[in-house]
Each structure stands twice: as structure tokens, then as C-alpha cells.
Amino acid sequence: xxxxLERVMKVKRNRIGFKRIFVIAxxxxxxxxxxxxxxxxRYAKRDIDEKIIVHALGIDITKDGxxxxxxxxxxxxxxxxxTPIDPSKPNSAAISQVADTIPxxxxxxxxxxxxxxxxxxxxxxxxxxxxxxxxxxxxxxxxAEGISLGTFMAYTDITAKEILNIKITSGAYSAEVLKEIFxxxxxxxxSTECELIRHIDNLENTNGTTIMPxxxxxxxxxxxxxxxxxxxxxxxxxxxxSDSSGTEAxxxxxxxxxxEESGSDSSSKEDSSSKEDSSSKQDESxxSDSSSKxxxxxxxxEESGSxxxxxxxxxxxxAEATAFYIDGAVIVKNRKPYSVMxxxxxxxxxxLNNDIAEQxxxxxxxxxxxxxxxxxxxxxxxxxxKNNRIVVDIRLVISYEFYKxxxxxxxxxxxxxxxxxxxxxxxxxxxxVLKEDNADLFEIHSLLNHNDYKLxxxxxxxxxxxxxxxxxxxxxxxxx
Amino acid sequence: MRKISFGQxxxxxxxxxxxxSLTFVPFMYSDVTCQVIGFAISTAIECLAVIPAIxxxxxxxxxxxxxxxxxxxxxxxxxxxxxxAFAAVLIINRLLRFFGYFMYVTFPDFLPSWVVISAxxxxxxxxxxxxxxxxxxxxxxxxxxxxxxxxxxxxALSTKMSYSNVxxxxxxxxxxxxxxxxxxxxxxxxxxxxxxxxxxxxxAGKSIYGAIALKLIFVYVITTVCVLTLGSYLNxxxxxFFDLGTYAETFIIERLDAFLLPxxxxxxxxxxxxxxxxxxxxxxxxxxxxxxNVYLLILSVAALAASLAAVLQEKWNFPVWDKVVxxxxxxxxxxxxxxxxxxxxxxxxxxx
Numbered sequence: 001x002x003x004x005l006e007r008v009m010k011v012k013r014n015r016i017g018f019k020r021i022f023v024i025a026x027x028x029x030x031x032x033x034x035x036x037x038x039x040x041x042r043y044a045k046r047d048i049d050e051k052i053i054v055h056a057l058g059i060d061i062t063k064d065g066x067x068x069x070x071x072x073x074x075x076x077x078x079x080x081x082x083t084p085i086d087p088s089k090p091n092s093a094a095i096s097q098v099a100d101t102i103p104x105x106x107x108x109x110x111x112x113x114x115x116x117x118x119x120x121x122x123x124x125x126x127x128x129x130x131x132x133x134x135x136x137x138x139x140x141x142x143x144a145e146g147i148s149l150g151t152f153m154a155y156t157d158i159t160a161k162e163i164l165n166i167k168i169t170s171g172a173y174s175a176e177v178l179k180e181i182f183x184x185x186x187x188x189x190x191s192t193e194c195e196l197i198r199h200i201d202n203l204e205n206t207n208g209t210t211i212m213p214x215x216x217x218x219x220x221x222x223x224x225x226x227x228x229x230x231x232x233x234x235x236x237x238x239x240x241x242s243d244s245s246g247t248e249a250x251x252x253x254x255x256x257x258x259x260e261e262s263g264s265d266s267s268s269k270e271d272s273s274s275k276e277d278s279s280s281k282q283d284e285s286x287x288s289d290s291s292s293k294x295x296x297x298x299x300x301x302e303e304s305g306s307x308x309x310x311x312x313x314x315x316x317x318x319a320e321a322t323a324f325y326i327d328g329a330v331i332v333k334n335r336k337p338y339s340v341m342x343x344x345x346x347x348x349x350x351x352l353n354n355d356i357a358e359q360x361x362x363x364x365x366x367x368x369x370x371x372x373x374x375x376x377x378x379x380x381x382x383x384x385x386k387n388n389r390i391v392v393d394i395r396l397v398i399s400y401e402f403y404k405x406x407x408x409x410x411x412x413x414x415x416x417x418x419x420x421x422x423x424x425x426x427x428x429x430x431x432x433v434l435k436e437d438n439a440d441l442f443e444i445h446s447l448l449n450h451n452d453y454k455l456x457x458x459x460x461x462x463x464x465x466x467x468x469x470x471x472x473x474x475x476x477x478x479x480x
Numbered sequence: 481m482r483k484i485s486f487g488q489x490x491x492x493x494x495x496x497x498x499x500x501s502l503t504f505v506p507f508m509y510s511d512v513t514c515q516v517i518g519f520a521i522s523t524a525i526e527c528l529a530v531i532p533a534i535x536x537x538x539x540x541x542x543x544x545x546x547x548x549x550x551x552x553x554x555x556x557x558x559x560x561x562x563x564x565a566f567a568a569v570l571i572i573n574r575l576l577r578f579f580g581y582f583m584y585v586t587f588p589d590f591l592p593s594w595v596v597i598s599a600x601x602x603x604x605x606x607x608x609x610x611x612x613x614x615x616x617x618x619x620x621x622x623x624x625x626x627x628x629x630x631x632x633x634x635x636a637l638s639t640k641m642s643y644s645n646v647x648x649x650x651x652x653x654x655x656x657x658x659x660x661x662x663x664x665x666x667x668x669x670x671x672x673x674x675x676x677x678x679x680x681x682x683x684a685g686k687s688i689y690g691a692i693a694l695k696l697i698f699v700y701v702i703t704t705v706c707v708l709t710l711g712s713y714l715n716x717x718x719x720x721f722f723d724l725g726t727y728a729e730t731f732i733i734e735r736l737d738a739f740l741l742p743x744x745x746x747x748x749x750x751x752x753x754x755x756x757x758x759x760x761x762x763x764x765x766x767x768x769x770x771x772x773n774v775y776l777l778i779l780s781v782a783a784l785a786a787s788l789a790a791v792l793q794e795k796w797n798f799p800v801w802d803k804v805v806x807x808x809x810x811x812x813x814x815x816x817x818x819x820x821x822x823x824x825x826x827x828x829x830x831x832x
Contacts, residue, residue, distance in 0.1 A: 023606060024606070027602050027603060146726075148726050148734070148735055149727040150727050197710065197711070200716070201645065201710075205647065205711070205712050443644050445647075446644040446646075446647065450648070453650065
């Protein structure tokens with residue numbers, strides 16, 4: 001009796017189990033059939049080799065005002081089957097196309113390659129110096145599918161196409177190397193924060209003001225020694241390379257001194273040639289000359305206006321540049337490039353915004369030149385209104401480290417000299433940003449919002465006028 | 481009747497509520513200060529609004545609202561059951577459309593939205609078919625997964641947070657009231673509770689307060705992290721919580737949105753399953769002749785058909801009446817009717 005009941009129960013349990021398995025199987029089948037029934041058109045299945053993983057996006061403006069978009073992607077020739085990287089071959093390739101809008105240019109790149117571009121892994125958006133207006137670019141990158149908010153966005157003193165066409169055989173891939181350069185420079189204060197989200201945040205809060213670092217290429221020794229002779233150069237942001245009409249009237253011509261403090265290789269040949277001719281602001285022939293020179297020098301070698309064509313694969317020997325460096329930054333106002341900051345000014349700005357991890361300051365102790373590592377430890381800001389002026393007191397706590405063992409007296413002297421240098425950097429930054437350009441790069445909007453709401457309301461109405469009322473006082477509390 | 485524990489009930493109510501906070505945090509419509517105040521006020525109102533349902537539970541711990549109404553008057557019982565089923569269909573439709581929109585915006589080339597929502601509907605149907613126990617177990621796993629992914633994302637973002645991103649604004653009364661209304665219109669758990677409490681072994685009243693408290697904590701944490709990390713980008717972001725995932729990175733993984741997506745899908749599935757389940761229970765209480773699972777099938781098909789009609793045409797904007805009708809249904813079925821039925825004599829098994 002008992003066993004018969006057990007059997008019945010077992011059969012019943014089995015039935016329930018089968019029923020459950022059947023329902024699960026039906027659900028799974030249904031979902032699979034759903035996923036496979038729409039495999040054409042936009043949702044067509046694509047294997048990974050049918051996609052191009054874009055690592056960097058370059059944007060230039062051609063002389064007729066069109067967008068020239070360059071996509072840098074991983075070159076399969078540079079990645080061996082057994083080893084992740086084949087160092088004998090360049091690991092990146094680039095393709096450029098020209099169209100009226102950015103998405104249209106990207107679409108053209110896709111049709112040229114016969115693959116769909118995936119932008120979700122882009123690490124860098126590089127803007128050529130011809131980019132006059134950030135509005136359409138921001139509109140695109142904010143709404144484009146998958147572009148990460150952590151993507152770096154920066155300017156270059158030449159064209160984005162040239163920079164992205166340079167072949168690098170070291171590092172995982174070219175865009176990653178570029179990103180690492182930005183990150184390292186940011187750590188040392190020679191580059192400002194350049195993540196896409198920071199730009200969007202700044203532009204939203206400050207009526208279209210932000211700052212973007214400028215990346216330049218270092219050329220071979222022979223050329224760089226020639227360049228060292230020309231320690232300063234002029235860079236025209238917001239002008240198409242061979243643009244002889246159009247945009248220059250609405251853009252300011254700005255000057256950057258790149259050699260003075262950096263000690264690094266200075267600007268490129270075309271910049272120096274442009275400098276020679278720059279005494280007359282409107283001398284366009286020099287720009288045309290320089291642009292054609294840089295075209296022939298660049299690894300890409302394609303004419304800007306024509307667009308098209310993948311440049312990569314085995315043409316590594318064409319690449320003349322071996323590395324990049326950050327030199328200065330472009331101040332963007334009203335979403336347009338406005339002026340250029342020098343390296344010193346950028347360092348000052350980084351100290352004032354507490355964005356610096358460490359910076360080596362050269363100081364002279366007697367006859368010996370020595371390096372002092374300054375690390376920004378803390379920043380304390382107070383806002384007050386005195387005599388109808390908004391006074392922002394910034395107190396920086398900076399720690400110094402020495403490479404040699406000094407006496408206490410020597411350390412004190414070195415610290416004081418380093419203080420002087422940092423005051424100098426900060427003064428330069430304040431003078432440039434606040435007094436000359438009247439730009440809000442010191443987070444004045446945030447300080448006012450947190451400290452004086454009435455002033456903040458005023459700021460929202462008329463930021464330019466409020467910024468004119470701002471004075472920044474810096475004090476340094478050094479710790480040895 | 482298989483019963484679930486107090487903790488499981490808390491978790492399923494919380495999971496159901498948090499869906500809207502993940503998918504849609506409308507910073508673009510009002511500023512953060514209004515949101516923060518709005519959250520606090522709406523939570524206080526929610527705490528008051530659940531009192532009639534809790535009294536009803538104390539008086540009739542083994543009967544849901546539809547059963548109580550049916551016993552008092554057949555017609556009222558039928559009407560209330562139909563209203564619950566209608567509300568369930570509307571809420572599932574809303575949920576599937578939200579999710580379809582989310583997939584359409586964030587993964588436009590991945591899968592068509594209609595495929596994704598159909599799959600969610602099928603899985604939810606199966607969970608509702610299995611009953612409250614299966615749903616609550618899945619909810620437990622979802623909760624654990626959600627917490628883990630959330631903590632990973634916050635840890636990855638900790639270096640990117642800055643107080644300077646916080647921008648205060650003097651709140652306007654109209655903005656706050658708008659925010660409160662918005663929050664209340666999302667509190668569909670008021671509908672779940674009067675139907676689900678008989679399934680809880682004990683302390684059902686505390687479970688809803690637990691869910692509200694958890695919701696408040698998470699909403700504030702999400703808001704704080706969003707504001708500190710994204711700054712003014714919040715004003716233009718469609719899915720701020722998802723953007724946190726795309727922005728977060730560790731030294732191994734570049735973006736962590738992949739961590740959040742499964743949690744999201746699971747949360748949507750739990751919520752849809754819960755509403756299918758209460759729709760089924762409500763209808764089977766008044767219409768006893770037909771099997772309960774037939775109602776489940778009808779409800780699921782109706783909700784899916786309604787959302788597919790919108791999703792296939794890519795109509796993402798909800799009509800105003802939808803929000804108003806859902807809010808009215810929540811208030812009537814979740815507050816007013818429990819208030820009406822909580823007067824009078826309780827059952828013998830009345831809880832203390």
C-alpha cells in the first residue's frame with residue numbers, strides 16, 4: 001500500500017517536473033526564435049571581424065567648411081596570431097572621409113571599409129586646429145551611440161588627421177599611447193582635465209567655456225634641433241589649414257611660447273614657418289605653404305579635401321614622428337576656440353584647481369640647479385565680497401621633496417624659491433585666464449553657488465560682468 | 481498557499497520600486513534640490529498612504545483586498561478585480577515601453593526593442609505562472625546582483641566624484657509639487673501590497689516600510705553619486721544611472737555598463753512578473769470558474785500587445801492620460817479602497 005502510494009507520488013512529481021521543463025524549453029525556444037527572426041537591416045548580426053573598433057576619432061574642418069573625420073582603429077597586421085602585438089608592424093590604421101556632417105563622414109568611412117564603426121571603445125577625440133565651433137561636435141558626441149563620457153577630447157596644433165595617421169609600434173595601440181600621454185601630463189599639471197564629461201560640465205555651467213590641452217608631435221632629432229632654434233611659434237586655432245578666406249576674421253590669432261619652461265622639443269616646422277610669416281596677421285600664403293608641407297610630411301599623405309582611403313598596414317617607415325607631447329591648452333569661450341595658454345599658465349591653473357599630483361620645479365641653490373618635487377596636498381578656498389569686488393582666497397598646501405639631502409637651511413631656501421616659482425605660475429594663469437580672457441576656469445560658478453547665491457544668480461545672468469569683479473589671491477603653505 | 485518571508489516581501493517591493501529610479505531619473509526636468517526635497521516629501525506621503533492597507537492586513541491577514549470586497553459585495557468585488565487587472569496591464573505596458581526605450585537609446589543596434597520586451601514578457605509570464613515563491617527567490621538573487629554591481633560601480637567612480645559638481649538652486653514650490661506627483665505616480669507598490677500581503681508569513685506591514693526605507697536610501701545614494709560624478713551632464717542625460725556605468729572604469733575594465741545591464745533586465749523582469757501575478761490573483765478571486773493561469777495569459781498578452789503596438793511604431797512618449805490614470809488607480813485601489821474596507825469587523829485570525 002505504502003509503496004504504491006509512493007509510486008503514484010513519484011509519477012506525479014515526474015509529471016510536474018516534465019511540465020516545468022517543457023514550459024522552460026518553450027520559453028527558451030521562443031526567445032531564441034525572436035532573436036533570430038530579425039537579422040537583417042539595422043539589426044543584422046555582425047561578427048566581431050565585421051566591425052571596426054574605433055580607438056580615436058579625429059575631426060578637422062576643410063577649406064570649404066566640411067567635416068573631415070579620421071577614424072583610428074586597430075590594424076590587424078600589427079597584431080600577431082600568437083602574440084598580442086607584432087612590434088615590427090604599426091598597430092593602428094586610419095581612414096578619413098569628408099562630408100557635410102560628422103555622422104555622414106563616419107558613414108562614408110564605414111562604406112569604404114565595408115564594416116560598421118563601433119565607437120564605444122574610443123579613447124580620444126582629437127580636434128584639428130581648423131575646428132572653429134564645438135557645437136556640432138558636442139552635439140554629435142553627446143548623442144552618438146556608446147561614446148564613453150571618459151573619452152579624452154583635445155586639440156592639436158596641426159590637423160587631427162596627421163596626428164592619428166602617425167604610426168606607433170610601441171604600446172598597445174596608438175590612441176592608448178596618446179591617452180597615456182594626456183594622463184601623465186595631467187598628473188604633472190602640464191595638461192588640464194580633458195575628459196568629455198568635464199568639458200560638457202564646464203560648457204553647461206559657464207556659458208560655453210572650457211579648456212582643452214594641445215597635443216603636438218615631436219619629430220626626429222635632426223629636425224627637432226632645427227626647431228629648437230625657433231623657440232616660439234604662432235598657432236591659429238579655428239582656421240582651416242589651407243583656408244584663405246572664411247574663418248580667420250572671426251577667430252583671434254593667438255600666440256603660444258612653447259620652449260621656455262618645458263625644455264622639450266618645441267613646435268613643428270610648419271609652425272615655425274608660420275611664425276616667420278606671422279608678422280602680418282593676414283598673410284595667408286605662409287599658411288598655405290606650411291599646410292602643404294605638413295601634408296607631405298604626415299604619414300597619412302592624403303589631401304585633406306579629398307578624403308578617403310585607409311592608410312595603415314605596412315607604411316610604418318613613412319612615419320616620421322616618434323612621440324607626442326602636450327604643450328599648452330586652448331581656452332574655449334562660447335563653444336569656440338578663443339585663445340591659447342602656455343605651458344606655464346597651464347601649470348599655474350592646475351595648481352590653483354588642485355589638479356596636480358606633482359611637478360618638478362627647478363630652483364637654484366647657490367650655483368647649483370636642483371629639482372624640487374612639489375605635490376599639491378590640499379586646497380582651501382574662501383569667497384568674500386570687499387569693496388564691490390569678489391575676492392577668492394586660495395590657500396594651497398604644497399609639499400616639497402628633494403632629490404638630494406640638504407641641510408634644513410638649504411631646504412628652507414629651496415622651498416622659498418619653489419614657492420616663488422609656483423606663485424609665478426599661478427600669477428601667469430590668473431592674469432591670462434581672468435584678466436585677459438575673462439574666462440571661468442577656476443570654478444568661480446561653483447564657488448559662488450556654494451558661497452553666495454545672490455552673486456551666483458548675477459553670474460547666471462551675466463557671467464562676463466561678474467568675472468570682471470573677481471580677484472584671486474593665492475597663498476602657499478609649503479611643507480618640507 | 482505557499483508563503484514568503486518578511487525579508488522576501490521587502491525585497492520584491494523594493495526591486496519593483498527601484499526600476500523607475502534606474503531607468504528614468506528625470507534630472508532634465510527639475511533640478512537636484514527639487515528632486516531631493518521631492519523624494520523626502522513623497523516618501524513621507526507614501527508612509528502615510530500605506531496605513532489603510534496595513535490596517536486591512538491586520539484585520540484580514542489571510543484575505544486580499546479583492547477577496548474582502550467580493551465577500552461584502554459580489555459586484556464590488558468584480559469591479560475591483562477588473563480594476564486591479566487593468567492597472568496591472570497599464571503598469572506592465574509602461575514598464576515594457578520604458579525598457580524598450582532604454583534599449584533603443586543605449587543599444588540601438590543590438591536587438592530590436594520589440595524582441596527584448598517580448599523576451600522579458602515571456603520570462604515574466606513563466607515566473608508569474610510559477611507563483612510568488614519563484615518570483616521572490618528570483619528577486620533575492622536580483623537584489624544581491626544589483627547590490628554587488630552597484631557597489632562595484634560606485635567604488636570605481638569614487639575617484640571621479642567632486643563636490644564642485646554640486647550646483648544648488650532655490651527650489652520652486654511648483655517644481656517640488658511636480659516632483660512629488662511624479663514620485664507618487666511611480667509608487668505602484670501600493671497596488672501590490674493589498675494583494676500580496678496574505679502571502680507573507682508575518683510582519684507584512686513592516687515589509688512595506690522596509691521597502692520604502694530601502695528605496696529612499698538607494699534613491700538618495702543614486703542621486704548623490706550622479707550629482708557628484710556627472711555634474712551638469714545630468715541636465716542632458718537620458719539615463720544618468722546607466723551613464724555612471726559607462727563612465728566608471730577600473731584598471732582592468734574600461735567601462736562597467738555591462739555590470740549594470742543584467743541587473744536592469746532582472747529588475748524589469750521581477751516587476752513585470754509581480755504585476756502579472758497580482759492581475760492573475762485579482763481576476764481569479766472574482767471569476768472562479770476559469771483557471772487562474774488563463775487570466776495570466778490574457779493579461780500578459782494584453783500588456784505585451786499594447787506595448788508592442790507602441791514600440792514597433794517607436795512611440796516613446798507616454799500620453800498624459802496614462803500617467804494620470806495610473807496615479808488615480810494607485811490612489812483608489814491602494815489607499816482609498818483599503819481605507820473603506822478597513823472599517824468594520826475583522827477576521828478571527830486578526831493579527832496584533
